[in-house]
Amino acid sequence: MDLKLKDKVVLVTGGTGGIGTAIVKGFLNEGAKVAFSSTSQAKIDSLLPTLGAADGQVAGFVADLNKEEDIKNFVENAKAHFGTIDIVVPNAGYEGKAHPVQDMTLDLFEQTYMLNVFAVMLTMKYAAPTLIEKQSGAVVVVASAAAYEPTAGNSAYVSSKYAVAGLTKCIALELGPVGVHVNYVCPGPVDTPMMLRIEKDFFGDTMTHEEAMAMLAGTYAMDKRYAKPEEVANAVLYLASEVSSHTAGMGMHVDSKVSAAS
16 A cells, blocks of 8 residues: 655654654655654764665754754754655653652653653644645654553553643644644554663563563463554554545554453
């Protein structure tokens, strides 16, 4: 199936992370042009040679997504570099820290919400005028299966993903009438460095990676494993394409469990 993504200009936040890199590669493989953000130039310089992109097909930009001005500059610089914006993928996120509510602090909540909710909103805020002017395009937010499945002791992360799901649904209703379809993907555990940090946060040194995965993925309906980053990227590509243009405000599960159990 031709997703008709060739020469589309795509913005991806957090492009040097596990899922982000898979998303960048997925769009490049479809012939799209990609502007991605990262927290450091060193990470950008390390990733670019591995992408196999054509000259002028990809560009990386340093941006601290905790700062509104950096988000604005990323969007504006990416548009200036490629001339337009067609697709926006707010992907960057933060797993937060697991604590029972009596040990939670406002600072920990704010750190988690800044990347998982506010940075997503701001990325859409600064990209939306271009999409509205074109009266076409797509936004695909990387949320989480946690938006549907609460976890004791993980209130900051889970509630931020509930929030970003609601945010995305609202923006879908705002931008849909001008021809922009807005959706989100909800991965369960994904085989990335972030997931290793989550295992460490929850289980400390009491479990190996294999034991933690067996516990967390053991009840899945299909393979008893974490999702691959490429599987999440494939869902993003579908929702970003015109093939899914009649789909709006939907959370697509990539978890092999939660949607079957709900």
